[in-house]
Amino acid sequence: MKWFRDAKVGIKLVLGFAVMIVMMGLIGFSGYRGVSKIQKSLDAIFAVAMPSIDYLIEADRDLQQLLVAERSMMFAEAGSDAFKQFADDYETNMKQAETRFDKYKALATSAKEKALIPEYEKARAEWKALTRRVVEARKTDTLQGRQEALNLSLGEAAVKFEAMRDYIDQLTGIKLDHADAERQNSAAAYRGTLISQSVLVGIGLLVGIFLTWAISRSVTQPLRRVIEHLKASSNQVASASEQLSASSQSLAEGSTEQAAGIEETSSSLEEMASMAKQNSDNAGQADSLMKETNGVVKQSSADMAELTGSMDEISKASEETQKIVKTIDEIAFQTNLLALNAAVEAARAGEAGAGFAVVADEVRNLAIRAAEAARNTSDLIEGTSQKIQSGASLVGRTNTGFQAISESASKVGDLVAEIAAASNEQAQGVDQINNAVVEMDKVVQNNAASAEESASSSQEMIVQAEQMKGMVAELVGLVEGRRNTPAAATRGASQTRSGFVSKAGTGAASPRKATVSSPSSRTPEQMIPLDDAEAFSEF
């Protein structure tokens, strides 16, 4: 039976119907056989026996009428119209009787009949000769002839007539027996047919019931499974479609936001490009300014060199002045010595030298003041000289500083030129980025449109899935009968999802629930489409 279960539905149906057709053929054949037997018997009865009996009875009646006409001629005047009428009747009936018997003779079949027919014909010939004599005798229209005819007719001819008729009766009896035998044949055929038909119909019914059960079982069971899977998958398709729709919509929204972001980016990039250009211009200006600065620094360096020369000259002049001051100091020292010597002389002069001593003291004071002034000047010049020296070193340092500045300025100039070039390249790069962003914008717009389309497609899919559910319900109705699935039939496309989802969820979602992380408030049941591969593989 396994091959049967595995066979195609078409093959199953063809097989079942073939068995039933064979059964029908057998039943038909047995019926046909019985009916044809009955038909044969009926044919024998109605086409052979009954016409034969009819002919025999009619021939007998003709003979009776002929007898009536023969007897009637006895009482009619010879040569009268009535006599002629009777004579005609006589002849007609004679012919008719012969014709009808001949017709019967053609239908005669059995050996018994064929044996009796010559006997009858012999009796008829004997009777015929007698009756002819009767008629001839009457035609003479004499009393004698009439007496003779009457005697003959009532005597010998009547005996022969009855003998002849006896054969006819015997033949009729044989035919009746034949008919009865055929009737019994027919009844036997009817009974046989009835039994065989009953048996065959019984077998056919059993086979039919079995086949109906087996085929319907073998068709409906897979169908039920298919329906279950279809239900589950249509629900999954519906939920997946909804999910897809939601994600498509969110994608569309995201794409729109992205597009807005890209537009912002584009404007920012344009600003950046203009800023980079401005940077480039500024860097160029800075470059020229740095070149100017370099010139100024060189000028300053030359000025500093001049300043150094001037300070050297000042230093030399100070040294000269210092020499002069030293000379003055020397002179003051000598004057002091002179004053002291004058004081010595004045002291030696005693009273006379008192005035001179005062003068000498004054001179000495002058000399001391001159020396002090010289010393102060010397100190001042010394300080100036030191300051000039420190200034000279400062100038030297400043000079080296200016040289460093000059070098730095030229380096800065180079760097600024590089910055200008880099800014130009940057501006170009930003322009390229801007072009790319414009392309991206187009792509994102397309994406948004595609996402919208896919959202509407998934909406369409949801509708299709709902329709599919309706179809599944219809299929359930087809398989289970409408009365068994009233809910499925009435729910149709607007079937409540929760029931389906919970049903599918209990079966499928549990093993993968942990691995599939739902992004938001989606129930795990909406993730089930993943689990369908196994279910579909069964198909």
Added chain:
Amino acid sequence: MDTTKAGKYLTFKLADEDYGLSLLKVREIIGMMPITSVPRTPDFVKGVINLRGKVIPVTDLRRRFDMPEIGYTDRTCIIVVEIQTAESTLQMGIVVDAVTEVLPVREEEIEPAPEFGASVDTRYILGMANMEGAVKILLDIDRVLTTEEIAEIEKAA
């Protein structure tokens, strides 16, 4: 020799100390000039100078007072003094670090020379002039050099 020590003194500097010399003993003050050294003379005799045709012996007081010698500066002076010996008056130059001034010293400002014991000879100090917080040593130039020394100097001259 006067009993009174008051009078005018020529002060000079020697190794950061102020010394006084009676003005009447001073003949002349001259700036530093070339000194011709004389062989076979005592250690403290520097040599002789030619002062306007007159040869005068020069002693170094730093050497005499056992002070470290320093090089001569443009302030270094030679004071020509007259030393009164028993027989005659001798002119002699003494080298000092610098001549300061002529200063009148009153009697009450002069204190006697301190006594450091018998081994220390302080006879060549006239006294200590205590003036305006500074102490100036007043020298008796006649006794700074001993008679023998003067004799030696006379020989050199």
